[in-house]
Every structure is written in C-alpha cells, then in structure tokens.
Amino acid sequence: MTRRLYLYPVWIRIWHVINAILFLILIFTGVSMQFAGSGGEFSLIRFDQAVAWHNVSAIILTFNYVVFIIGNVATTNSRHYRIKKENFWADLFAQLKFYAFGMFKKEKHPFPVTYEQKFNPLQKISYVLAMYVGMPVLIITGFGLLFPEILVQQFFGVSGLLITDILHITMGFILSVFMLIHIYTCTLGDKPATLFKSMISGYHEEHE
Amino acid sequence: MKIALALIASFFSVVLITENNGPVLQDPDQVLQIQKGIDNNLFAEDNEKCLVCHGEPYFELADTATGVIRNRLMCDDYHVDRDEFYQSNHWSFACTDCHSYDFEIFPHPVSTRLEEPYHCNDCHGYDEQYARYQFEEIQIEYEESVHAEIDGFSCWKCHDPHSYEINIRNSTSLGKTILYDNNICLECHANFDNFQLLTDKEEIKVIDSHGWLPNQSAHFTSVRCIECHTGINESILVAHKLLPKDKAVKRCTECHSSESRLLATLYKFQSKEFRADVGFINGIILNQSYVIGANRNIILNVLSFIIFAGVILVIVVHLFFRIIRRA
Ligand code: HEM
Numbered sequence: 001m002t003r004r005l006y007l008y009p010v011w012i013r014i015w016h017v018i019n020a021i022l023f024l025i026l027i028f029t030g031v032s033m034q035f036a037g038s039g040g041e042f043s044l045i046r047f048d049q050a051v052a053w054h055n056v057s058a059i060i061l062t063f064n065y066v067v068f069i070i071g072n073v074a075t076t077n078s079r080h081y082r083i084k085k086e087n088f089w090a091d092l093f094a095q096l097k098f099y100a101f102g103m104f105k106k107e108k109h110p111f112p113v114t115y116e117q118k119f120n121p122l123q124k125i126s127y128v129l130a131m132y133v134g135m136p137v138l139i140i141t142g143f144g145l146l147f148p149e150i151l152v153q154q155f156f157g158v159s160g161l162l163i164t165d166i167l168h169i170t171m172g173f174i175l176s177v178f179m180l181i182h183i184y185t186c187t188l189g190d191k192p193a194t195l196f197k198s199m200i201s202g203y204h205e206e207h208e
Numbered sequence: 209m210k211i212a213l214a215l216i217a218s219f220f221s222v223v224l225i226t227e228n229n230g231p232v233l234q235d236p237d238q239v240l241q242i243q244k245g246i247d248n249n250l251f252a253e254d255n256e257k258c259l260v261c262h263g264e265p266y267f268e269l270a271d272t273a274t275g276v277i278r279n280r281l282m283c284d285d286y287h288v289d290r291d292e293f294y295q296s297n298h299w300s301f302a303c304t305d306c307h308s309y310d311f312e313i314f315p316h317p318v319s320t321r322l323e324e325p326y327h328c329n330d331c332h333g334y335d336e337q338y339a340r341y342q343f344e345e346i347q348i349e350y351e352e353s354v355h356a357e358i359d360g361f362s363c364w365k366c367h368d369p370h371s372y373e374i375n376i377r378n379s380t381s382l383g384k385t386i387l388y389d390n391n392i393c394l395e396c397h398a399n400f401d402n403f404q405l406l407t408d409k410e411e412i413k414v415i416d417s418h419g420w421l422p423n424q425s426a427h428f429t430s431v432r433c434i435e436c437h438t439g440i441n442e443s444i445l446v447a448h449k450l451l452p453k454d455k456a457v458k459r460c461t462e463c464h465s466s467e468s469r470l471l472a473t474l475y476k477f478q479s480k481e482f483r484a485d486v487g488f489i490n491g492i493i494l495n496q497s498y499v500i501g502a503n504r505n506i507i508l509n510v511l512s513f514i515i516f517a518g519v520i521l522v523i524v525v526h527l528f529f530r531i532i533r534r535a
Contacts, residue, residue: 036465047460051422099526104533148426166508173512177519184523 005204007118011071013199015064022061027176029054034169058142065135080118081128091121099188113204123185126178134175141168246294251302257312258303262288292371306369328363342444349441353450358406366392377445382474389432420458431463431474440472447473463499470499 008016032044033051045053072078094110099122102110111120119127144150144164189195190206198204246252261267261282270277293299304311310320332343355361379385396402400411421427436457438447462469 033464036461047464048420048422051460055422104529146423148423170508173515177515180519180523184526 003206005113005115005118005206006202007113007115007204008198008202009075009077010202011067011075012077013202015068015071016199018064019061019068022057022064023175023179025053025057026061027172027179029057030169030172055146058139058146062139062143065139068131079116080124081131083124083128088121092125095120095122099185103188113206118204126182130175130178130182134171134178137167138171138175141165141171144168244295244299246290249294249300251305252294255303258307259288259290261314262286263290288370296368296371296373298369298372325362325364325369328367345441345444346446346448349444349448353438353448354452355450360406365396383429386429386432386474389434390428393433417453431470435463435470435473438473440469442472468499 028044029050033047033054036047036050044050072081091111098107098110109120111117141164145161145168148161186195186199187193189198194205242248249255256263265282265287266279267282268277269280298306306326308320308323310317313320329343329347332338332341333347334344350356350363355365373388375385375388394414396406397412397414403409403411415424418424434447434450437450437453439449439451439455441447441449457463457469
C-alpha cells in the first residue's frame with residue numbers, strides 16, 4: 001500500500017526549483033569572486049562575468065524570496081513553519097537520535113509525515129532559520145554591497161563595507177552548508193529518490 | 209637666477225627653523241613641520257602687489273592719463289587663491305620667484321607673458337633634499353607618457369603652480385587623497401574648456417568610456433585614475449608613465465585578487481609598513497576599503513574549510529552506515 005499526500009503545492013515547487021538553481025549560480029560565482037586570482041590560476045569564471053551573473057541572480061532570488069514570503073502568508077503552507085515551544089529540544093533530540101542510531105536499527109520514524117506536519121523537527125528548525133534568518137541577512141547585506149552608498153561608512157573605526165561583506169560571505173557560507181546538509185537529508189526518505197520526486201510531483205509517498 | 213633661488217630657499221629654512229625655537233634640524237621631514245601660511249611667508253607683502261588683482265574677483269583698471277578707474281572682472285583662470293597658495297608646497301615663495309618682475313607692469317607686456325616657465329627639475333633636479341621624491345625618475349616617466357607628446361603640456365598642468373600640495377605621502381584619509389588626485393585629471397577630462405586648449409580631439413566623456421566598469425561611482429571614489437592608467441614603478445611613490453588607453457587596466461582581477469596591483473600603487477606607502485605576510489588584512493585597508501577578492505581573512509578561510517570538510521565527513525560516515533546496514 002502506498003500512502004499519497006499532496007504536500008507541495010505548485011507555487012512551492014516552482015519557487016523551490018528557481019531558488020535552487022539561483023543558489024547554485026550564486027555559490028559558484030561568489031566563490032569564484034572571493035578566490036579570484038590575477039593570473040587566472042583560480043578563476044572559475046571571468047571576474048566581470050561573475051559579478052554580472054551574481055548580481056542578476058541575486059535580484060531574481062530576492063523577488064523569488066518575496067514570492068515565498070507572500071505564499072506562506074497567504075496559504076496554509078505556513079502551518080509547517082510554526083515552531084512550538086513545548087518539547088522543542090526533546091523533539092529535536094529525538095529526531096537527531098533517529099538519524100544517528102534509530103534508522104540503522106530500522107526503528108519507526110519518530111515524526112511520521114502527516115497533512116498537519118510535513119516536516120520533522122530538524123527540518124522545521126533548519127528551514128525556519130534558513131528562510132527567516134539566513135536569507136534576509138544574505139539579501140540585505142547583498143544589497144548593501146550593491147549600493148554601498150546606503151551603508152554606514154565606519155562602524156567603530158572599521159569600514160562598514162568590510163563588516164557588511166564579512167556578514168555576507170559568512171551567511172553565504174552557512175547557507176551553502178545548509179544546502180549541502182539539506183540535499184543529503186532529502187535522500188533520507190523512503191527511498192533515496194522519494195523526496196526529490198515529491199518536490200517534482202507534489203505528492204509525498206510512503207509505504208505503509 | 210637659479211643660484212639666487214637656491215640661496216633664498218636655503219635662507220628660508222634657516223630663518224624658519226630658528227623661528228621655530230626648536231633645535232636646528234637638517235632633516236627635510238622636520239623642515240616640513242614649519243607652519244605654512246601667509247604669516248610665515250616673508251614676501252607676503254610683495255605678493256599683495258599681484259594679489260590685489262589676482263587674488264580678487266575683480267580688479268581696478270586705471271587710466272593714468274585721464275584718471276578714470278573702472279572695475280573689471282578677474283577671470284577665474286587667472287585667479288590665484290590666497291588660502292590655497294599659502295598652504296601649497298610652494299607657499300613660501302614670492303610670485304616673482306617664478307614670474308618675471310616685469311609682471312609688475314600692467315598691462316603685462318606680451319614678451320613677459322610668453323616667458324618660458326621653470327621646469328620642476330630646474331629647482332628640484334639632483335637636489336639631495338628632495339631625493340626621496342626621485343624627481344629625475346618622474347621626469348623620465350613623464351617624458352614617456354601620452355601627455356608629454358601634447359604641445360603645451362608640462363608638469364604644471366597637473367601640479368597647479370598655486371595650489372599643488374603633496375597628498376598621498378602625508379595622507380591620513382585615503383578618500384580625500386583619491387578625490388584630490390582624481391580631480392587633477394578631471395580638471396581636463398571633465399572640463400572640455402581646458403581640454404580643447406591642448407588638442408583638436410572630440411570631447412571624451414569619461415563616464416561613457418568607462419561604461420564597462422560596474423559600480424563606477426564606487427570605483428572612482430576608491431581608486432585613482434592613475435591606478436589603471438599608469439604602469440607600475442617600484443622606485444617612485446606615484447607612477448607617472450601614463451600609457452595609451454589600450455594599455456589601461458581592464459582586467460578586474462588586476463585589483464580583485466590576492467596579488468592586487470593596488471598593493472603596488474594606491475596602498476604602496478601603507479602596505480610596505482603594515483602588510484602582514486599571512487594575508488591582506490592590514491590597517492589601512494581594513495579601515496577604509498574592502499576590495500572583493502583581495503581582502504582575505506585567513507582565519508575565516510581556514511575555519512570555513514574545516515567546517516566544510518567536517519560536514520562532508522559526517523555525511524560520508526552516515527552514508528557508509530546506511531549502505532552496510534541497508535537502512
Ligand atoms: C539543488 C539544491 C536543492 C535540492 C536538490 C533540494 C531538494 C529539496 C527537496 C527534495 C525538498 C522536499 C523535502 C522536504 O520538504 O524537506 C525540499 C524542500 C525545501 N527546500 Fe530544498 N533543495 C535544494 C536547495 C534548497 C535551497 C538553496 C533552499 C533555501 C535556501 C531550500 C529550501 C527548502 C525549503 C524551505 C523546503 C521546504 C519547502 C516547503 O515544502 O515548504 N532548498 N528541497
């Protein structure tokens with residue numbers, strides 16, 4: 001028996017695929033700029049092209065992010081992003097324990113996917129942090145670098161641009177690590193490809 | 209004349225040092241400490257003979273025969289600003305050190321007006337006191353620059369005789385120095401009136417010809433024109449060999465990289481003193497600018513590498529157990 005649940009509405013799927021592609025471009029061009037070498041010994045892509053691609057992708061990403069926010073305000077998808085205080089740490093720990101030991105002992109999922117709850121506690125907290133803390137910081141600092149005239153010139157004697165940039169690359173790095181873990185945990189479904197299929201078809205599938 | 213000037217100059221340093229009440233110093237760096245300004249210029253009174261007209265927005269045109277006096281505008285190009293002049297490098301001069309005494313006659317005779325001005329090296333060449341500026345090397349570089357071919361061009365065109373002040377060498381604000389240095393170029397390259405005096409060429413719109421450079425205003429306020437338009441010269445602080453436009457720096461990574469040429473140009477003075485071997489982070493750059501690709505924080509880089517490797521390791525180990533346990 002397969003249980004099918006429609007959990008990923010079309011707009012989420014479109015948002016997500018655009019988001020993922022732009023993120024890959026942004027990481028690629030961002031790393032290329034950060035480690036640019038003058039002789040081309042480490043230039044993934046020409047610097048000026050990297051800048052152009054990075055800027056254009058970032059602007060589209062920002063619009064896309066707004067779509068995500070509006071979508072989650074306007075639809076019931078937001079129910080999956082509400083963090084409950086009770087049992088917060090205990091639930092998180094239970095999920096971690098499952099990933100670390102339980103799943104190897106063929107234990108049952110501590111938080112089975114339901115219509116009410118498509119994310120397990122670990123997914124939930126990481127998505128909330130990524131989408132509501134990481135992305136805003138990344139976008140705001142990114143726009144600061146694009147329009148440096150809006151930045152504070154000096155902050156306790158250190159260039160505002162430097163602080164902004166450090167924040168930007170640090171957050172970019174953290175979100176890149178998030179993405180790596182995210183992609184890996186997405187292979188932890190019923191079968192390794194199950195969750196990716198859900199993100200395409202919209203349906204969550206599970207053998208009873 | 210030259211000897212007379214040299215005498216005047218050395219006489220000055222002596223007089224001014226003794227006036228300073230400090231120990232008698234020969235170090236030119238210390239001579240610099242002398243308070244500039246109209247009060248310490250010994251010829252200030254004589255200079256007023258010229259500045260009555262050249263220091264004011266208008267002058268009195270008088271007919272000695274009829275006694276008629278009329279006010280006439282002193283056009284901006286002949287205006288010499290007192291404050292700027294007495295703060296400039298040549299603040300201690302009399303106008304007539306550089307200009308003929310015949311300028312005391314008005315209207316100025318044509319022969320006087322066409323007098324060849326001094327060259328910088330008439331006074332500064334092979335002078336030990338100015339050895340650190342390397343005027344001779346600058347002269348050689350200038351002669352190979354694109355401007356040198358232009359009839360009527362000279363060092364004075366960039367070093368305004370009445371306001372030029374050394375800047376980057378004593379700079380406390382990189383931003384102000386960049387503004388000062390770029391304004392030198394923009395005097396002609398953003399002001400067609402001055403440009404056309406020297407060439408028949410069409411006006412060059414600097415904004416347009418640099419359209420390929422993104423964040424133009426950020427660049428023009430954080431680098432100087434000469435960063436891209438001159439070759440690198442290790443032995444002088446400010447390179448003077450302006451190359452033809454097709455040799456100008458266009459590759460972004462010349463600056464945006466760990467081997468940034470800015471270290472050999474704009475940040476030369478500072479980088480020699482502060483640059484740490486491990487990275488690029490140093491006082492001046494930390495505080496005043498951030499150059500993508502050039503500023504690298506070694507600690508952050510290493511840290512990010514360790515975190516990244518750690519995550520990969522965890523994933524690989526997890527994957528390994530999934531495979532052998534078929535989970
Ligand atoms: C190539 C890169 C990516 C792949 C293959 C991928 C894959 C997936 C998959 C299979 C899901 C469905 C499973 C689940 O709901 O947990 C998902 C959901 C999600 N992903 Fe990704 N992802 C990628 C990049 C990203 C990035 C860069 C972000 C954010 C910065 C992100 C944020 C999310 C969020 C918030 C959800 C939940 C959406 C919802 O249903 O409300 N993903 N991703």
